[in-house]
Amino acid sequence: MNIDEDTSAWLGCPTPLEMYKHQCAMLEDELTTAYQLLKKARANIAGLVQMNDLLATEKAAAESQLRSVSADLSRVHVQGSEMSKQIMSLKIIASQNEHLHIENQRLLLELSVLRGPRS
Template sequence: MNVDMDTDDWLGCPTPLEMYQHQCALLEDELIQTESMLRKARANVAGLVQMNDLLATEKASAEMALKEALDRISAMSNETSDNQSFRPVDLITQQRDHLFTENQRLLMELKVLRGPLP
C-alpha cells in the first residue's frame, strides 16, 4: 500500500504562514516590553542626572563655605591687635585669671578691714 497524502493538517500542525505570524506576534510583544523598559530606564537616567546636578551644586557651596571658614580661622589666628586673642580658650583663661586676681584683692581688703585676729 502506497499512500501519498499530505498529513500536515491531520495533526493540527500550523502552516508555515501561521508559524511566521506567530513569530511576528512574539517579536512585537518583546519589542513592546523592551520599549517600556527603555522608557523607564530613560526616566531613571534623567532623575539621576538631576540628582547629580543638585549634589554638585551643594558640594560647590559647601566647599565655598569651608574655604571661607578656613580663611576666617587663619585670619583670627594671625590677628594680634591689642595683644588680644580671639580663640575661646584664651578668652576663658584670661577671664579666669582676672577673676582670681580680683578675688585675691578683695580678700586682702577684707583682712585689712577686720584687723589682726586675737
C-alpha cells in the same frame, strides 16, 4: 506504507504562515516591552541628571563654605598663636615678679634682723 504522504495536518501542526504570524506577534510583544523599559530608563536617567545637578550645586556650595571656614580657622590659629606668645610673656613676668617679691621679703627679713628689735 506511503512515506511521502503529508502528515503535518494530522497532529495540528501550524502552517508556515501561522508560524510567521506567531513569531511576528512575539516580536511585537518584545518590542513593546523593550519600548516601555526604554521609556522607564530614560525617565530614570533624567531623574539622575537632575540629582547630579543638585549634588554638583550643593558640592560647590559646601566647597565654598569649607574655604571660608578654613580661612577663618587659619586666622583664629594665628590669633591663638599670638595670644599664646603674650600669655607666655605674662607668665615670665609673673614668675619674675614672684621671684622679686620673695627676694624682697628675704631682704626685709635680713634688714629687720640687722637692725635689731625695735623699742
